[in-house]
Amino acid sequence: MDRSIRETERKYAAPAADDISWLPELTEVDQVAEIAEGGVQELDAVYYDTEDLRLTRTGASLRRRTGGTDAGWHLKLPLGGDSRDEIRAPLASPEVPEELRTLALSRTRGAALRPVVRIRSTRSLRHLLDARGTLLAEVSLDAVRADALLHGDGHAVWTEMEVEVAAGADPALLDDVEKVLRANGVGRASGPSKVARALTETTSAPTDRPDARAAAAPGSAGDHVLAYVDRLTGALTDLDPAVRRGTPDAVHRMRTTVRRLRGCLRSYRSVLDREVTYPVRRELRWLAGELGAERDHEVLRERLTSGVRALPGELVLGPVAARLQAWDAARGAEGRRRTLDALASPRYLELLDRLRLLTDEPPLRAKATGRPEKVLAKALTKEYDRLARRMDRALGMPSGSERDAAIHHARKAAKRVRYAAEVARPALGKPARRLGKRVRAVQRESGDQHDTVVARAALRRLAVAAHAAGEPGFTWGLLHGRETATADFREHRLPKAWSLARAASRHKALNR
Template identity: 60%
Template sequence: MAHKRETERKYEAPSARDSSWLPDLSGVGGVESVLDQGTDELDAVYYDTDDLRIARASATLRRRTGGADAGWHLKLPLSGDSREEVQAPLSDTLPDTLRELVLSRTRGADVRPVVRVRSTRRTRHLVGPEGDVLAELSVDAVRADPLPSGDTSASWTEMEIELAEDSDPALLDTLDKTLRANSIARADHPSKLARALEETGAGTQPGPDTSARTDEPGSAGEEILRYLDEQVSALVELDPSVRRDLPDAVHKMRVTCRRLRSVLRSYRPVLAREVTDPIRAELKWLGAELGAERDQEVLRERLGSHIRTSPTELVLGPVEARLRVWDVARTADARQRTLDALRSPRYLALLDSVATLVQRPPLRRRADRAPEKVMAKAILKEYERLAARVAHAMEVPPGMERDTALHQARKAAKRTRYATEPARSALGKPAKRFGKRVKAVQKVLGEHQDSVVARDALHQLAVAAQTAGEAGFTWGLLYGQERALAEQRERELPAVWAEASKSGTRKALAH
């Protein structure tokens, strides 16, 4: 399975046969010459669910013949003009790998052909002074037909410019100026599929039922639902990256689960808890399944960094080898745990639940109220819980009980910080400033908890080394370093907490 980043812009084109409308782009933005690459016949069948869940989530899935990259293509949204294209070899049926990558969007619903798009493509390479291809310009004469059959076909001509992988994105802006100066306008539709669905009528199937969205404009309900929409979309969009084990994907998905859980808890006066509490429980389950892999990532990097930065004379025995063996076994188990969770019916049920939550939210009476008071009250309530936990933790004598108390305070700090996020547009700078100060508390407590977890792992490694007859000196040394780091964070906490708990900050939120 191959993948690439695709950065392109689409334009309306008056004709595919006559290219006299196309300006000479030689000398524009470093383009030295324009080389004709001939014509290809492309035939693409796009797949989706009956209610077009893939397209509505800004992705496309197609099987295409013709051209240099015939096969199955899944296009996933990135920022700006970019998308990621995941490719699989041509086959008669949808490959299981791509079926899994769209699962967060389909939520297990069957996919079928929805539209056929045939294109006669004339391609030109925009070549730089050293003979390297900077971009590809193609003009397509397009015909679209709904599937399995339909009376309405559509046809149009379009042009797209796709950057070469290593080209400067600024080239698109430079070319765009020249094209606009020659009356060539940007296309109204982001993709061929979007236009085909609209113009053939294949996109008129009923979408998600949002008839129960009774949130009033400018209300607390509207602000919270906007935030929930963003987080649910993030959960869906991160799924393919987690399945492919892309960097930081597991961490981001786990944080998204936490954000959703926290906001559903903090804003219970706005959303009925008899609906949201079961969803929170399932988000907690998913976060825990993802947590095994994420925690191992953090431990691996932390312990490996300690060993790499230790003086050579203090690293006694096969320390690095033992760490690798320990990590490989735990990483494999944690990775499988993640994949098992994402392939489970329980996960699909959770995706259905959060989709229903934002489409038909269980709004309570306070949802219609002005957001300032409702949201400030929710934030301050979370702050009170945080303050109680911090005070308790600082009173507990050093040891395991204090470690546990500090960990509970850390979780309360996260909930408080996440409660500020949907309130930033309504409360402005006070919410942002307060969230930033609570984040500083969370950071100190998080580094303390990371040390607690690292010490537990170091103890396990020391015992295993001793059992194997290896020197335990280095493991003990690292354990002592971690204890010292934890004690340092405990000394930092009072000052950081004093800054976060300033009465002026809280008063600004309330007013």
């Protein structure tokens, strides 16, 4: 695995790198006791991107840099705010390392990577130290020279300053440093990154994505729906590398994002043309299913292992932990394989292309120009009515497998109401927020009830396997009984949660 670090920094406009008389005395910052010289470095980086700059347009960058203390291949992925995840690979290969190419795939969508700009910097370093001599942050003054490699032979020169907090230091230090800089007339840099500025100043290629929302009138129903779709499409793109690297909870967040997207496209068919969105919804359903194998196993594993841990030692009879471990290894590996196979497939890349086209060239229908208070409320009400039919049917059934299945179907309808309410919340305000909150409680009760159904089935299979191996089945039976009791408890609470959601649905803002 390539080395990864978290980089948290801010960039500022700098009048000059050789004459630093303009640089404020940063010992004015409370935590900073001393400023130490860090020397001068000569850095030479070639940045890679697709012909249409898909990395740069999504806030990422890929470079091969020589000079300095961290020479090598660097893939930088945005994390939000001032932070980025930097994944490094050795210089050994003259071509883009396959690991980095794969981690950039959700952004490049399979398009070829090529050199787009060369950036050379003369960097003067200063270290901000506390009273004990511990490094708090690094200030770098860069005299930058950029040369176009994508189109033409454009050149650009400028000076900028970066302030990067040290590993383990408090990122809030950046705010304190910025107060001193601003008080002395030093403002933020004009661009988000060196490569974005270099491309802007040396080529005619735009580095910003088209604004999907520009296709809809501000404040219209289409504007609200496109904002939601665009945000979640970006989230899906950002989560892809984390899923590939096995980051905890990444699969869960990616599957939830996929479901939210699919729910939005279904609920707001009056805003976006279903002829275009239906194939996207179908592929989102496929992707959620592939991710589900790994995620569902994660949930079940945690439930079963927690159940065993909660038991007194005298009630754990036989090699229960060992059997759970073997089961986890087999099922977990299968789920992981399905996830990675899905992300490596042409089908997935085609889905990413369709999602990007959906936001770059949105297929708006006539109602997209309508008042969101009317259009979004009507769509949200339709989803609620579907939930009401399913929930009333489920609660009217006797206990048993058919009722379990009916509650599960109602739970899926509850999710769609929640997601539809998320889209409508900026327009409808408190009524949509309250409905989403109440429906989430319904989803929580019905979801935990469904989890007991899945857990009981798994416990029975484990008990059968233990019995066949001559092991005691007592513990598996005990856990099964506890899951049955949990199911009864959740089913008892469900009608009250549903009653509160029903009351929230009656607000006049949702019934236009």
